[in-house]
Amino acid sequence: MLPDREKDRGTAAAQARDGLREAILRGEYLPGERLVEAQLIERFSASRFTVRAALQDLAGEGLVQMERNRGAHVRKVSLEEAVEITEVRMVVEGLIAARAAERVTGEQAAELSEIGRLMRAAVADGEYRAYSDLNQRLHALIRRIAGHGTADRIVETLRGQLVRHQFMLSLLPGRPQTSLPQHERIIAAIGQRDAKGAENAMREHIASVIEALRSIDSLGGPA
Amino acid sequence: MLPDREKDRGTAAAQARDGLREAILRGEYLPGERLVEAQLIERFSASRFTVRAALQDLAGEGLVQMERNRGAHVRKVSLEEAVEITEVRMVVEGLIAARAAERVTGEQAAELSEIGRLMRAAVADGEYRAYSDLNQRLHALIRRIAGHGTADRIVETLRGQLVRHQFMLSLLPGRPQTSLPQHERIIAAIGQRDAKGAENAMREHIASVIEALRSIDSLGGPA
DNA sequence: TCGGCGGGGATTGTTGACAATCTTGTCGCC
DNA sequence: GGCGACAAGATTGTCAACAATCCCCGCCGA
Numbered sequence: 001m002l003p004d005r006e007k008d009r010g011t012a013a014a015q016a017r018d019g020l021r022e023a024i025l026r027g028e029y030l031p032g033e034r035l036v037e038a039q040l041i042e043r044f045s046a047s048r049f050t051v052r053a054a055l056q057d058l059a060g061e062g063l064v065q066m067e068r069n070r071g072a073h074v075r076k077v078s079l080e081e082a083v084e085i086t087e088v089r090m091v092v093e094g095l096i097a098a099r100a101a102e103r104v105t106g107e108q109a110a111e112l113s114e115i116g117r118l119m120r121a122a123v124a125d126g127e128y129r130a131y132s133d134l135n136q137r138l139h140a141l142i143r144r145i146a147g148h149g150t151a152d153r154i155v156e157t158l159r160g161q162l163v164r165h166q167f168m169l170s171l172l173p174g175r176p177q178t179s180l181p182q183h184e185r186i187i188a189a190i191g192q193r194d195a196k197g198a199e200n201a202m203r204e205h206i207a208s209v210i211e212a213l214r215s216i217d218s219l220g221g222p223a
Numbered sequence: 224m225l226p227d228r229e230k231d232r233g234t235a236a237a238q239a240r241d242g243l244r245e246a247i248l249r250g251e252y253l254p255g256e257r258l259v260e261a262q263l264i265e266r267f268s269a270s271r272f273t274v275r276a277a278l279q280d281l282a283g284e285g286l287v288q289m290e291r292n293r294g295a296h297v298r299k300v301s302l303e304e305a306v307e308i309t310e311v312r313m314v315v316e317g318l319i320a321a322r323a324a325e326r327v328t329g330e331q332a333a334e335l336s337e338i339g340r341l342m343r344a345a346v347a348d349g350e351y352r353a354y355s356d357l358n359q360r361l362h363a364l365i366r367r368i369a370g371h372g373t374a375d376r377i378v379e380t381l382r383g384q385l386v387r388h389q390f391m392l393s394l395l396p397g398r399p400q401t402s403l404p405q406h407e408r409i410i411a412a413i414g415q416r417d418a419k420g421a422e423n424a425m426r427e428h429i430a431s432v433i434e435a436l437r438s439i440d441s442l443g444g445p446a
Numbered sequence: 447t448c449g450g451c452g453g454g455g456a457t458t459g460t461t462g463a464c465a466a467t468c469t470t471g472t473c474g475c476c
Numbered sequence: 477g478g479c480g481a482c483a484a485g486a487t488t489g490t491c492a493a494c495a496a497t498c499c500c501c502g503c504c505g506a
Contacts, residue, residue: 011291012490037458047491052458056276060283068234069458069497084373091314150307154377235460260488272460275488292467292488451504459496466489473482 016044017054024063024074025163031076035064062161075161082165082213085158090206092151092158093139097186097202098195100145108145109191115141116187123176131180132170138183142190168216169209178208239267240277247286247297248386254299258287285384298384305388306433308381313429315374315381316362320409320425321418323368331368332414338364339410346399354403355393361406365413391439392432401431 020040023029040051055072058064065075077085104112115138122131143152159166169175182205189197243263246252263274278295281287288298300308327335338361345354366375382389392398405428412420 036456038456048458049490049492053279056279057283060280070499071458081373084371087318087371088315088374088377091318092311095310095314148307148310150304150381151311154311158373259486261486270461271488294468294488447506449504449506451502453500453502455498455500457496457498459494461494462492464489464491466487468485468487470485471483474480476477476479 012046012050013053016040016046016050017057019044020054021058021061021063021160024058025160027164027167029074031074031164033074035072035074037071061157077161077165079165079213079216082162083210085161086206086210086213089155089158090203090210092155093142093206094199094203096143096146096148096151096155097190098199099148099151100142101190101193101195101198103147104145104190104193108141111141112138112187112190116184119180119183123180128170128176131176135179135183138187142186145190165213165216169212172212172216175212178212179205182208235269236273236276239263239269239273240280242267243277244281244284244286244383247281248383250387250390252297254297254387256297258295258297260294284380300384300388302388302436302439305385305436308384309429309433309436312378312381313426313433315378316365316429317422317426319366319369319371319374319378320413321422322371322374323365324413324416324418324421326370327368327413327416331364334364335361335410335413339407342403342406346403351393351399354399358402358406361410365409368413388436388439392435395435395439398435401435402428405431 020035029035035055037048037051037055040046040054041048044051044054046054055064055066059066059072063075064072066072115134119131119134119138122128122134143155146152182201185201186198186205189201243258252258258278260271260274260278263269263277264271267274267277269277278287278289282289282295286298287295289295338357342354342357342361345351345357366378369375405424408424409421409428412424
């Protein structure tokens with residue numbers, strides 16, 4: 001989906017694009033906020049040409065929205081859209097998990113188990129920030145094991161569109177207790193090279209994320 | 224994934240982008256062929272600025288590949304990539320089919336059945352071109368019923384990257400006989416509002432497309 | 447006081463020119 | 477005759493200026 005971008009790392013255009021993406025993902029620009037070209041020019045010491053190219057790229061990734069003669073805004077993702085995006089993530093990460101189960105090596109399986117152990121420890125100690133990091137590491141490792149470039153790019157793009165919602169998710173009390181056993185099932189299935197089981201476990205996991213997403217809204221959701 | 228583009232329909236930029244996309248999809252520019260800006264400027268009577276924007280957009284869709292200082296090429300999709308892309312399509316269209324089964328109205332179910340009847344007739348009469356068109360109509364209708372914007376955009380983007388391979392698929396003798404019953408099962412499951420069944424039927428159908436894709440290669444594949 | 451109507455400022459859209467880079471063809475040397 | 481360096485041409489990368497558009501604000505009349 002996304003084009004390979006390894007070719008031009010370091011150019012002004014790439015720097016502006018990556019810098020702006022980071023800034024948006026970090027929450028420096030809030031959803032709906034206007035991205036004025038002149039400001040970005042100053043911030044990234046780039047020309048308008050470069051800034052516009054960066055904005056167009058990020059529009060392609062779904063992070064910003066451009067309207068003719070009205071400029072660029074940080075895209076606002078409604079709850080409904082967030083659910084849709086997560087539904088797609090559910091099936092694509094399911095595919096990734098299945099493929100990871102088919103291709104996993106012994107060493108990689110051990111790495112997965114190690115993450116699982118760290119996760120249990122983090123939950124037991126109430127270190128939710130660490131747990132959240134491990135969660136990311138787990139999903140990333142599974143994707144690396146699967147080695148599915150197309151699915152990978154899509155998931156990465158979708159994830160970018162959700163950072164804001166994901167962030168709120170991690171604040172939900174009780175989430176780790178819910179997701180820990182799900183993660184363990186995923187790890188176990190991949191370790192046993194059980195493709196179908198891994199896919200199901202991953203889908204159930206993300207399905208529960210969708211439920212959590214919905215519950216966020218009902219208790220005074222995003223701004 | 225793709226940004227909404229209804230805002231600027233009719234502008235020079237949109238015309239260049241859509242025109243170029245059509246040209247690539249029509250096979251007017253072959254995979255690997257260079258897209259020289261000067262030529263495109265003349266062809267679409269657009270400025271370089273506009274042409275570059277169009278190229279960048281299509282790069283975001285995965286149709287063209289841009290390399291710094293080396294210009295834009297029509298992206299070449301290897302068999303392996305084609306399989307990957309179709310695998311993702313398999314799971315995402317599965318999601319779409321499941322959702323279509325949940326939301327289908329009586330009228331829409333009748334429309335689906337009608338397409339099924341026409342398909343049977345087309346295969347019986349050996350009208351494979353008509354069958355291929357019906358195939359597209361069927362998938363499009365299912366997507367419309369599902370009303371899943373995010374999944375829709377992704378499938379559309381992926382489909383674009385495969386036109387060349389899809390085209391060859393339709394030439395495979397015996398394909399219609401294989402896929403007709405699969406289509407019938409999809410239609411039946413959606414008609415019965417059987418979400419799980421619809422998803423499975425769709426996935427089996429596209430899984431068989433993947434097999435067909437692989438077999439194409441083994442008998443003297445794409446240039 | 448409220449609603450329509452310009453005017454001014456800000457912002458984006460577009461163009462053409464110039465600079466940097468790559469590709470190709472040729473020449474000279476080994 | 478083959479190989480590498482060089483130069484010319486082609487192509488893309490970047491920029492700054494100009495034109496078009498929109499939005500907000502104050503003004504006028506009902």
